Amino acid sequence: MNTIKLNTATIVSICLVLIFSMFAVVPNANAASTKLKVTATSLNIRTAPNTSSKVMTTVKKNTTLLKVKKSGNWYQVKYKNKTGWASAKYLKTVKTTVSTASTTSKIVTSKTDNLNIRKSNSINSKSLGKLNKGKTATYIQQKNGWVKIKTSSITGWVSATYVTISNKAKTTSPKITNAKKNLYFVVTANSLTVRSKPDSSSKFLAYVKKNESLLVSRIASNNWVEVTYQTGKKGWVSAKYGTQKVKEPTTSSITVVVPEETTYYYVTEPTGLTIRDNYSASAKSLGQEVPFETKVQILKQASNGWIYVNYDDIEGWINGSTYYGFASTKNITFTAEKPSKTKYFVMKSGTLNVRSLPTTAAPSLGKVSKGNYFKVLRVSNNNWVEVQYTSKQKGWISANTASSNITTKKPTTTVSDSVKGSLKGIKIVIDAGHGKQDNGASGNKVVEKTLNLKAAKEIQAAIEKVGGTVYMTRTNDDQFLTLDQRAAYAKQKGANAFISVHHNSASPSATGYESYYSSSAKVSSKKFAEAIHNGIKDAVEEEYPHYNDRKLRAMDFYVVRYNSVVSVLLELGFVSNSSDAKLVNTNAYRETVAKGVVNGLLSYYGRD
Incomplete structure (x- = not known):
């Protein structure tokens, strides 16, 4: 009996030893894999650990390999699903620091526009998309100066230099209830964002302006309200930027207010403005026009931009859009006469604004600089001159500075607005996007920063060929300017316009060219951007009739939003599309685009 017990105990002990030894050789599944970086110019990977074995493949300097073991x-x-042997002499261990966090504990916010989201944590990695300034994404992990993020549609890596990481507060869905009947929300902010959900991080839908009265349909417990901002369209706005009150609905959501101080409207529309019986272009005409250059006091103002005035004893509404004139609390008066002799206004130095009326209170239509001259159409009593600024637009320039002079002798240099086919006297900044450490997008064997520079140089040559002056933000791929520096460059150079050159990246099926201007910029660039885009469109359609025109769009890219002059951002094709990448990397396409840009500039400046 004791013998049987001893044998049983021995067997059990042996089994336990075997079991523990089995677990001892199982590697930790969570152990970090060691990475090795190649230090030689090139390194052979062989089938066995000796120099006489067969070479499987050769890798270049700085290539990262995964260590299996050492012998x-x-x-x-x-390396690339192959296992082989390499000399330890030419490899060094890569020290990696990885920090991870719960996907719900941190958020990543971009500090810049057009931040590339890359496939891996390398500047040479393919761009999967962009993250604009102020936009957020979910934090996944951080590694060697890069942050892995997840947006609603993309998971990838961004440079840690251009983002901030913060703790994400735990949020609970707000309680939503139906609003009282006839509850209206009146906007008190100058401009208020309408979003898809009661959350400042939700999708942008539209802007509503000060004094607009919007019908409220639902109320959220986090101080947001759902409103009807367009016919049949609803969205959410923050309730702290308006007031709520129950009232009987009027004929529309438009509210009317009386200005707090005496304000005048100055008509700059050459054909004048029709007085109507209501604040709508479809309202009945009262048979009276407010003529060009007339000043009228604003008695009432509708939230859709129409104003109530009295002219020649007729009271009614006119369209008070900034397109047709401007409002000012200054009481501006002037007289103007045609010169008795033909005179010319000549810019000798510096830069001056061209304005809609002879006063600094009037909005700027553009700028003129050294070398520009114009025939004087009228001279005001405060020493401003009216000129034909473009073939379609007149404007006023101050003659009260040392930057200019007026002469009866026609200048010998042909730089006036009337000279067709010439951009002489016009100064343009061409911005080749990205540069140096910032490659931009990449794919199909092309890199955006290099494509941008080649296209920018072609545009530069085309502009200079017709007499224009060009300032480049960079002239090689080792130069780099921040977005702030790029946006300020035109002002530094006294330029008339700014053109930023880029190439796009998205899904492999995305194709075509597009252009962007900012609707939020202090300087209105829509007409300039339209001229440039249409010039490119006409040129491309002639040479490449099937290439996709993705149209002109409004988007607040930093370099156009914060520019001091008219500006446009061009996206000339998709490096993520194999056909596009092949096309945009040809001199023929770049020459076509450059031709289109020049034609657009000639059209905008009335020299076509």
């Missing part, structure tokens, strides 16, 4: 002076490594 003497050789490492067994993995």
